[in-house]
Amino acid sequence: MARAATTSDVFNAIAEPQRRDILVLLRSGEWPVTEVARELGMSQPGASKHLRVLRDVGLVRDRQVGRRRLYGLEADGLRPVHEWTGGFEEFWNGAFDRLEAYAQELEAGHDEEEQR
Structure with missing residues (x-):
């Protein structure tokens, strides 16, 4: 097409x-x-x-x-773009949440090693 x-x-x-x-x-x-x-x-x-x-x-x-x-x-003309990209917000929020959880796991593991 x-x-x-x-x-x-x-x-x-x-x-x-x-x-x-x-x-x-x-x-x-x-x-x-x-x-x-x-x-x-x-x-x-x-x-x-x-x-x-x-x-x-x-x-x-x-x-x-x-x-x-x-x-x-004429910012209203960008509404279709905003609506379309807004559909990816849940994806990015989930990705950032997973990244934050991973960083916390790494930090917790690092803290445990330092205590040994």
């Missing part, structure tokens, strides 16, 4: 590391495309393309302010 186009699927859109970097940057507020490009060390056309993809999947909003267009984060 072919993957969905990056312009229609949140998961594919955030698979691109530069798009994730843009989302992290936009957590701090609205940015014009030129500043996004400068801050992340990419070309303005490249930043524009990434912002367009993120806007098309609902992760970024834009608004005109005078002659500038500002881009901001």
